[in-house]
Amino acid sequence: MKERDLIEQIRRLTGSGSADLLQGIGDDCAVIEKTAETVQLLTMDTLIESIHFDCSWHPPKKLGRKVVAVNVSDIAAMGGQPVFALLSLGLPADFDDQWLAGFSAGLTGACREYGCLLIGGDTVCSPDRRALTLTVIGEMKKEQVLYRHGARPGDTVWVSGPLGLAAAGLDLFRSGEMPDIPELQLLQEAHLDPHARVGLAVLLAQSGLVHAMMDLSDGLATDLSHLCEQSNVGARIMAERLPDYGKLTAAADFLQQDPIEWMISGGEDYELLFTADPADSKKLLKLITLCDYAIYPVGSIVEGKGVTLIRDPGEKGSDHEQNISYQGYDHFTVVGGASSRTP
Amino acid sequence: MKERDLIEQIRRLTGSGSADLLQGIGDDCAVIEKTAETVQLLTMDTLIESIHFDCSWHPPKKLGRKVVAVNVSDIAAMGGQPVFALLSLGLPADFDDQWLAGFSAGLTGACREYGCLLIGGDTVCSPDRRALTLTVIGEMKKEQVLYRHGARPGDTVWVSGPLGLAAAGLDLFRSGEMPDIPELQLLQEAHLDPHARVGLAVLLAQSGLVHAMMDLSDGLATDLSHLCEQSNVGARIMAERLPDYGKLTAAADFLQQDPIEWMISGGEDYELLFTADPADSKKLLKLITLCDYAIYPVGSIVEGKGVTLIRDPGEKGSDHEQNISYQGYDHFTVVGGASSRTP
Structure with missing residues (x-):
């Protein structure tokens, strides 16, 4: 069963809506009414050791930051501002105090940076693998929420930054090589310590110019497919327009990979789409000059x-057009090539 | 490190409060202001396979119900009504469709029963062990919230029902014996399918008669210690007053255990304290005649x-007085006897 079939199966079983519920399962966040003018955004993401991260190369502080960033990115995906977070921390019974100190410092530091406060959660024993789940609650004006x-x-389809960097960085780690080349270290850093685009997202939501938005977590091919399916449309992407292709060249040479695969199927970009x-x-390009994005x-x-x-x-011919629908990361399907996470 | 030291370490790292935050880490739920008169309660609990449940005896439908009940119980612990839930579902890549159908039906059925709606979450691959995290959001009037x-x-210290049943039931499962005796099956059922005391909790919160409240999840000895520590008081419990001692007699005979151990150290009662x-x-006893509790x-x-x-x-002497502070379940300390969960 694929991930989206699994989610659909659960969605069908859930009851009918509540008066306060504006968006249930099926977008980056659930959206509930807070007051007549404001809504809350709710999201939850889990990272499982050796599936989503590998402690042999992921420093605990950066992992703590990443848990926050990947959740906050879902709040940004709808244009919101993160406010509160709850953490479920699953650790082996004999967990390492130093690892925990680094992880906690990274997590709480990232919370402060994004303006949200850790207010609760759970601690459990999780043998074999660390299991990290965060729930983040965001807020924004009801009329500004950007759905898929x-x-x-x-x-026009826009992205907020270069794609495929984190996927290439992960493949570099998995290759076992730790090359001392700054261009490659930048890719590894994109995997270790991603940043959620909150400032840009809030600006876009306030602008009133955006029709649909989400964040890129499972790769452009899969995420844009979700957006298209929910909007009942299709999309055409021009490979040559994908930004900063050059940043992947050194890694593509080093690992003998096609950089386009990383750009369309690699997950964990956490850019906005x-x-x-x-x-x-x-107007959009002028707006962006107000910020660093x-x-x-x-x-x-x-x-x-x-x-x-x-x-x-430039050339016409069916060979140059490729259907890439849902060719990104699926949590329950083993995907060959660059897009699969740590096995 | 003990669980409460771990939580304290994380709590110290979190930033100072927000204007909307009425209660952060340290009670059954976080409490945030929703409107001038109402608050939201937020809680999160994780169940890890072979630590908190064993699929060899836990039917998937009852496990789905239990994930909801243990979280909703935290909302009840403060007197609130559950409204929304988010689920993080970690399953092996080759998960069993039939198991999932049963689990989902139990989970969504229990959500309906407690009046809360599943509105989002995450699905991830969790090899080796299923990992189930639920976040539940509750609501209530600000002035009625019952803290620890x-x-x-x-x-007077009150409990809302018999203690130790679930712990005895778990020990029966762990003994490998499945006795065909109704008294023992009732204990096993208490472990498999606990019920959160929402109706009673709401009644107590509305009564204005209660000074402090929490739910019993880690055993009376540990949970009452938390309540006492946060209230800066102590407590004396009379063993002979613990209700329905008789329900444990058959199991105590069968497993050659002291039933008092189950009653004070056994977790998962999900009664109110x-x-x-x-x-x-x-007045309290009269109030209770309004409901089935x-x-x-x-x-x-x-x-x-x-x-x-x-x-x-009846007899005086130091042998009869026993300090039981924090002698319940600790998620990171191996506890001997009845209180330890599935190893």
């Missing part, structure tokens, strides 16, 4: 279904 | 520190 389902044919009217592109148009929304990658838009 | 820290010397002015005992006075709050068990209050 708002994309329209003709929209959003769509907007092409007539608003200039960048945004890149990488394709467009079309009528129909599925996500198509166009590798060489 | 309100107990006063002279208060609360304190109130002895002058209000009649029962409550039992089992001891009293005293000045000082620690929890003392008095096994035979």
